[in-house]
Amino acid sequence: MKSIFTLFISLFFVQAAFSQTFTIKSNDLGGQFTNEFTANSFGCNGGNKSPELNWTGAPESTQSFAITMYDPDAPTGSGFWHWVVVDIPATIHELKAGAGDIKSNIAPQGSLQSMNDTGAPGYQGPCPGAGEAAHRYIITVYALGTVKLGTTASTTAAITGFLLGKQVLAKASLIVYCKR
Numbered sequence: 419m420k421s422i423f424t425l426f427i428s429l430f431f432v433q434a435a436f437s438q439t440f441t442i443k444s445n446d447l448g449g450q451f452t453n454e455f456t457a458n459s460f461g462c463n464g465g466n467k468s469p470e471l472n473w474t475g476a477p478e479s480t481q482s483f484a485i486t487m488y489d490p491d492a493p494t495g496s497g498f499w500h501w502v503v504v505d506i507p508a509t510i511h512e513l514k515a516g517a518g519d520i521k522s523n524i525a526p527q528g529s530l531q532s533m534n535d536t537g538a539p540g541y542q543g544p545c546p547g548a549g550e551a552a553h554r555y556i557i558t559v560y561a562l563g564t565v566k567l568g569t570t571a572s573t574t575a576a577i578t579g580f581l582l583g584k585q586v587l588a589k590a591s592l593i594v595y596c597k598r
Contacts, residue, residue: 438475442590444469444472446515450596451596455469458543460545466541466542467516470513471592477587480562480563486560502531503525507529520540555594556593557593558592561587563586
């Protein structure tokens with residue numbers, strides 16, 4: 419009995435040693451958005467450049483990735499979706515800075531940027547109301563069990579979120595703040 423218990427414990431620790439935690443990071447964001455990454459609309463005069471993002475530790479069965487950026491503090495009653503990127507090939511583990519500009523061709527080949535809540539595809543930088551408390555911006559990477567999510571550039575963020583929920587294998591988030 420003691421040897422079975424020892425075997426079980428040994429296998430548990432070997433598995434734990436080889437498993438990775440799915441994480442997302444950004445070399446551009448240190449907890450707060452700088453002007454380079456804030457909107458250049460809605461009363462803000464930022465660079466509206468999407469930040470660099472990178473992720474590690476995805477499940478081996480991942481077939482593609484998706485990225486979303488969401489502001490739950492926007493005074494809309496339902497938050498505000500700033501960025502939705504799907505169909506990122508499973509071999510890609512980074513979005514370069516500026517990839518959210520659909521005219522730049524920086525986003526990975528085969529990926530698709532769907533509509534944000536301004537009604538346009540691509541990145542929309544943060545622009546909280548002047549004098550409001552800092553807003554939280556939740557940037558999430560999803561490891562998906564499908565190569566193509568089945569959305570288009572005109573698919574809303576809400577529908578995309580629903581479809582992501584059906585295919586997600588794992589997800590990791592980064593929270594960044596912005597105030598003006």
